[in-house]
Amino acid sequence: MRISNRKRVMVTGGAGFLGSHLCERLINEGCDVLCVDNFYSGTKDNIAHLVSNPYFEMIRHDVTFPLYVEVDEIYNLACPASPIHYQRDPVQTTKTSVHGAINMLGLAKRVKAKILQASTSEVYGDPEIHPQTEDYWGHVNPIGIRACYDEGKRCAETLFFDYYRQHNVEIKVVRIFNTYGPRMHPNDGRVVSNFIVQALSGKDITIYGGGTQTRSFCYVDDLIDGFIKMMGSNEEVTGPINMGNPAEFTIKQLAEIIIEMSGSKSKLVFMPLPQDDPKQRQPDITYANQTLSWIPQVKLEQGLAKTIDYFRKFLLL
Ligand code: NAD
Ligand code: UDP
Ligand code: UDP
Numbered sequence: 237m238r239i240s241n242r243k244r245v246m247v248t249g250g251a252g253f254l255g256s257h258l259c260e261r262l263i264n265e266g267c268d269v270l271c272v273d274n275f276y277s278g279t280k281d282n283i284a285h286l287v288s289n290p291y292f293e294m295i296r297h298d299v300t301f302p303l304y305v306e307v308d309e310i311y312n313l314a315c316p317a318s319p320i321h322y323q324r325d326p327v328q329t330t331k332t333s334v335h336g337a338i339n340m341l342g343l344a345k346r347v348k349a350k351i352l353q354a355s356t357s358e359v360y361g362d363p364e365i366h367p368q369t370e371d372y373w374g375h376v377n378p379i380g381i382r383a384c385y386d387e388g389k390r391c392a393e394t395l396f397f398d399y400y401r402q403h404n405v406e407i408k409v410v411r412i413f414n415t416y417g418p419r420m421h422p423n424d425g426r427v428v429s430n431f432i433v434q435a436l437s438g439k440d441i442t443i444y445g446g447g448t449q450t451r452s453f454c455y456v457d458d459l460i461d462g463f464i465k466m467m468g469s470n471e472e473v474t475g476p477i478n479m480g481n482p483a484e485f486t487i488k489q490l491a492e493i494i495i496e497m498s499g500s501k502s503k504l505v506f507m508p509l510p511q512d513d514p515k516q517r518q519p520d521i522t523y524a525n526q527t528l529s530w531i532p533q534v535k536l537e538q539g540l541a542k543t544i545d546y547f548r549k550f551l552l553l
Contacts, residue, residue, distance in 0.1 A: 242268040242291065244306065246349075248299050248340060249313030251278030253419050254354070254412075257456050258311060258463060259283060263292055265464075270307060274298040276328075277316040282419050299336035300328075303343060309467060310351040312340045315389070317356075318424035319382065319510065326384035333388030334395070341399040344406075352408040352467050353396050355476060357517055358386045359411060367484075367518035370411070370476050380512040393476065400474060408466050408473070413480025413519045417456030417539060418546035428453065428540075431491055432547045435500035445509030447488030450516045454481035455539030458532035465528040473527055480519035481532040497537065498544050 245262050249255040250271030255278065262269045263286060271283060271294045286292040297303055299314045315332050316322040322329040337353070344351040360368045361376030376386045399405040416428035423433075434441050462479040485493075491504055524530045 240268065242266060243308050244268045244270065245309045245311070246270040246272060246305065246307040247311045247313060248272045248336070249278065249315060249354070251275060251280065251282050251294070252313060252317070253278075253282070253417075253421065254415065254456065254459065255313045256282035256419055257417070257460050258313070259286055259292065261460050261464065263289055267291070269293065270295065270305060272297050272299065272303065273314065277318070277321040277421065277424065299339055300331045302339050305343070306347055307349050310340055310344055310349050311354070311463065311467070312337065312351060313354040315354070315385075318421065318426045320425035322385045323381055326381075329384040330388040333385075333392045337392040337395045341395060341405060345399060345403050350406040350408065350467060351396075352410060352463065353392060355393055355409050355411045356385075356389050357411055357413040357478070357480065357519065358382065359390050359393065361386060362512060362514040363517065366516055367482065367520040368478065369520040370478055370523055377512050382512045397474070406471055407475075408469070409475035409477070410463065410466055411476050411478050412459065413454060413478065413517065414451045415454045415456055415459045415480070417543055420543070422547065422550065427451065427487060427490065428543065429547070431494045432498065432544055433551070435494050435498040435502050436544070436547055436551055438500065438502055440505040441491045441495065441502050443487055443491055443504055443506050444513065446506065447491065447504070448486050449509075449513060450484045450486050450518065451490075452480050452482055452484045452518045453490070453536055453539070454479070454532055455534035455542075458534050462524065462528065462530045465530050469528060477524050477527065478519040478521050479524055479530070480521065481536075482519055482521055483536060484516075484518040485536065493536065494540060494544070497540055
């Protein structure tokens with residue numbers, strides 16, 4: 237018999253950017269949180285403020301290996317998310333998505349836990365329809381340099397739906413679109429952190445290609461709200477469900493906004509576009525809105541102000 241009524245929640249990838257915000261939110265909601273991470277792209281700094289809490293526990297573990305613990309809910313976020321990180325060891329990236337999903341689904345099956353998968357808009361590849369709806373099957377190059385991530389995540393989705401159909405595991409699959417905020421890694425090459433760090437340190441802003449490619453940027457707090465709502469949804473809500481902010485900007489517009497907001501004198505420089513870089517990306521979030529009443533609240537300028545503030549303090553360290 238269990239003595240505590242606290243919900244036991246495991247977050248894989250909990251020391252990463254999104255994972256650390258999720259752990260913080262779950263702790264604030266009174267959960268018993270188990271953070272699992274191998275520190276491939278996350279850091280102890282991201283969760284240092286949580287470790288003194290008796291209901292927060294951290295284990296160094298690689299999800300490609302089995303893990304035996306008793307929990308009620310699993311958020312499976314373990315996987316490097318930035319192209320620089322996931323392309324550094326592409327075989328490990330696919331293993332993390334695929335073997336990691338098998339192990340976490342096996343665990344969910346054994347303990348009858350609900351499990352949420354942090355999937356990605358990358359399952360749509362370089363999309364031919366715009367904005368992207370959940371029923372679009374995607375346009376992914378299976379042998380390109382982004383494939384270790386895109387195809388790994390696609391296979392993980394397949395595994396989630398097969399464990400659901402074959403073993404009745406309660407699954408929640410969230411397709412996350414570009415999300416930003418404090419605790420992004422300063423050197424992982426993602427566009428928001430790159431541009432802010434460059435702007436604050438007076439370096440050139442590196443625009444890949446002509447800067448006409450688009451992305452839609454969601455502030456981290458909005459996404460975490462979406463995760464919590466999705467985990468709390470009825471059993472029949474499996475996803476896949478898009479989560480992101482539909483406000484779409486070109487990369488050049490983003491650079492100009494960040495320069496202005498940070499009062500920077502940095503210049504724009506244009507560099508080659510990486511292979512298979514998607515030309516446009518914008519979530520259709522009708523389904524999330526209808527099913528979870530979820531709509532992002534934070535406007536780009538508001539979220540950027542908080543993120544610029546974070547990096548100002550971070551760079552002074
Ligand atoms: P991140 O790199 O900051 O976090 C990933 C975490 O997973 C890191 O702490 C890393 O050390 C850990 N990890 C990696 N491989 C592992 C392994 N084998 N075993 C255990 N831990 C491992 O990235 P993030 O932005 O926080 O992304 C979190 C999740 O959300 C990822 O699954 C990512 O694919 C997904 N996602 C993020 C975005 C975004 O815009 N941030 C967009 C789409 C999807
Ligand atoms: N697994 C795990 N923790 C558990 C239960 C299973 O890590 O609590 C792993 C297990 O090592 C296995 C994988 O999850 O490789 C898939 O488990 P499942 O029961 O679906 O398959 P099987 O064990 O029959 O291969
Ligand atoms: N990008 C850029 N300059 C940078 C970093 C990224 O122009 O310093 C571009 C990149 O080519 C892509 C977009 O910004 O078109 C978003 O890149 P990111 O790696 O953040 O995310 P993803 O491509 O995975 O959406």
